[in-house]
Amino acid sequence: EVQLQQSGAELVKPGASVKLSCKTSGYTFSNYYMSWLKQMPGQNIEWIGNIYGGNGGTGYNQKFKGKATLTVDKSSSTAYMDLSSLTSEDSAVYFCARLIKQGFDYWGQGVMVTVSS
């Protein structure tokens, strides 16, 4: 069974950084892309970027370049996303999701990031 398990909720101060994790199981991590997505409360879903599990190659939405950095640890089949210089506009739920040609077929449960002093 494919599973994507995300880390717990984060409360961070403005200007700080946070690292989110997405631990996978049930499939060959290195054969697939992992995406990260943002959803602000009651709002649309935004694609942040992709990372390939095999070689760590990345592709970013221009909107999130400089804000998000995607990495992987193949040894633990885990994807990570660093978010830097956090502001209130970064307060949102963040999802990891496995990307295939036919869309996002498996999703993590989401993690709430709250930026507040």
Next chain:
Amino acid sequence: DTVLTQSPALAVSLGQRVTISCRASKSVSTYMHWYQQKSGQQPKLLIYSASNLESGVPSRFSGSGSGTDFTLTIDPVEADDIANYYCQQSNELPLTFGSGTKLEIK
């Protein structure tokens, strides 16, 4: 970027048929996918590549369209279908989603 436009909300009676539309600002061929998101949950893939039913999804759900105009149909609607529905294109980067259609029961 490819902008996807959806109606904000639809109200339907249980047992009836509902069609949710998604219009793309440019052609996406059939690289359109549909998701269901219930309150407090992650999205769930329902339909991929415009008209293909994802494994495990009830046959009450179907999709159609190509180019710029797409529809998701639920027939018949059940109480469990109350959710937000999003279209998403994978024809070009950045990948984009519609703003979602909230399905409500009359």
